[in-house]
Amino acid sequence: xxxxxxxxxxxxxxxxxxxxxxxxxxxxxxxxxxxxxxxxxxxxxxxxxxxxxxxxxxxxxxxxxxxxxxxxxxxxxxxxxxxxxxxxxxxxxxxxxxxxxxxxxxxxxxxxxxxxxxxxxxxxxxxxxxxxxxxxxxxxxxxxxxxxxxxxxxxxxxxxxxxxxxxxxxxxxxxxxxxxxxxxxxxxxxxxxxxxxxxxxxxxxxxxxxxxxxxxxxxxxxxxxxxxxxxxxxxxxxxxxxxxxxxxxxxxxxxxxxxxxxxxxxxxxxxxxxxxxxxxxxxxxxxxxxxxxxxxxxxxxxxxxxxxxxxxxxxxxxxxxxxxxxxxxxxxxxxxxxxxxxxxxxxxxxxxxxxxxxxxxxxxxxxxxxxxxxxxxxxxxxxxxxxxx
Ligand code: KG4
Ligand code: ZN
Numbered sequence: 001x002x003x004x005x006x007x008x009x010x011x012x013x014x015x016x017x018x019x020x021x022x023x024x025x026x027x028x029x030x031x032x033x034x035x036x037x038x039x040x041x042x043x044x045x046x047x048x049x050x051x052x053x054x055x056x057x058x059x060x061x062x063x064x065x066x067x068x069x070x071x072x073x074x075x076x077x078x079x080x081x082x083x084x085x086x087x088x089x090x091x092x093x094x095x096x097x098x099x100x101x102x103x104x105x106x107x108x109x110x111x112x113x114x115x116x117x118x119x120x121x122x123x124x125x126x127x128x129x130x131x132x133x134x135x136x137x138x139x140x141x142x143x144x145x146x147x148x149x150x151x152x153x154x155x156x157x158x159x160x161x162x163x164x165x166x167x168x169x170x171x172x173x174x175x176x177x178x179x180x181x182x183x184x185x186x187x188x189x190x191x192x193x194x195x196x197x198x199x200x201x202x203x204x205x206x207x208x209x210x211x212x213x214x215x216x217x218x219x220x221x222x223x224x225x226x227x228x229x230x231x232x233x234x235x236x237x238x239x240x241x242x243x244x245x246x247x248x249x250x251x252x253x254x255x256x257x258x259x260x261x262x263x264x265x266x267x268x269x270x271x272x273x274x275x276x277x278x279x280x281x282x283x284x285x286x287x288x289x290x291x292x293x294x295x296x297x298x299x300x301x302x303x304x305x306x307x308x309x310x311x312x313x314x315x316x317x318x319x320x321x322x323x324x325x326x327x328x329x330x331x332x333x334x335x336x337x338x339x340x341x342x343x344x345x346x347x348x349x350x351x352x353x354x355x356x357x358x359x360x361x362x363x364x365x366x367x368x369x370x371x372x373x374x375x376x377x378x379x380x381x382x383x384x385x386x387x388x389x
Pocket of ligand 1: 182328356
């Protein structure tokens with residue numbers, strides 16, 4: 001089955017076309033026919049995502065990204081789609097998407113695609129709607145079915161894949177229940193996964209998500225958005241130079257007997273440190289790097305300890321780490337080492353697929369399309385707070 005994935009939940013416009021085969025298990029395999037992500041650099045200097053700007057950027061990037069992916073997949077042939085007259089009506093609220101799409105549909109024949117998968121939540125609703133509106137129109141014009149995908153399930157399924165070559169992969173072999181650690185800009189959760197669609201939340205952040213902590217602290221240190229990679233780079237420098245440091249941050253909730261997290265105190269602690277020692281002064285790069293290392297160490301220690309403890313308590317033999325923060329190489333290597341020592345399998349996708357992309361949505365959507373769990377296009381709705389299961 002050929003499935004097109006569309007992702008617009010935050011600030012990355014992701015589109016991918018895959019050819020997939022098999023069921024939700026070790027017989028599953030796929031080929032990536034086309035894959036592209038347009039990342040919005042406009043947010044870098046603001047230190048966070050502005051939903052209205054992000055929405056506008058998605059509207060601008062969506063159809064060019066779609067065209068790029070379909071061209072890469074050699075799925076485009078010059079021609080004319082049969083009936084595009086009503087597209088204007090369908091996209092009355094999305095004039096910019098309409099402009100691009102109208103020209104696109106008039107240029108090409110319908111490509112060979114069996115179903116469309118689109119993120120419906122969680123995320124920023126104005127952004128989600130741009131992807132949903134595009135998916136609805138394509139489903140209508142190309143006369144193919146559409147599935148709504150949960151963004152976090154997309155991340156999770158992405159991490160279950162073994163990438164065998166740059167453009168193909170399969171599902172890894174592991175036992176259920178598995179423990180999922182979802183760590184992104186908006187989520188920090190420990191979830192017991194019993195089967196596809198069957199989830200039990202066992203812990204979550206009570207305030208900021210891990211990615212949010214990276215982003216907010218990066219902003220305090222005058223580092224660009226997204227903060228995670230910026231802090232990771234500086235932290236790596238500090239480790240490499242082996243800078244001595246007496247900076248010590250609190251490890252929130254580390255020793256509490258539960259699987260919840262709290263990261264907002266970390267941000268406050270960094271703020272206090274900056275105010276007490278560096279108010280009105282220029283923060284030297286070496287101190288910035290020391291703080292970055294301590295921030296990364298703190299977040300790593302809390303995530304690793306809680307995850308390993310939960311894996312033991314629930315007796316799982318596999319942990320799946322996913323979401324943008326799982327791109328962090330320090331967290332990946334620390335968690336891998338600890339799980340290895342506990343004879344527990346660690347599943348995580350290559351870092352380039354950890355942050356938002358269309359491939360994870362195509363993969364996740366495939367399994368629902370296989371079960372014919374299609375949505376009525378006009379009933380697809382953005383749900384910013386969508387939960388798993
Ligand atoms: O999954 P994602 O791309 O978008 C959401 O669904 O939120 O995750 C984005 C988050 C941001 O907070 C970003 O700072 C963080 O992931 N992130 C990282 C790294 N790369 C991205 N955090 C730590 N280290 C990284 N290398
Ligand atoms: Zn994400």
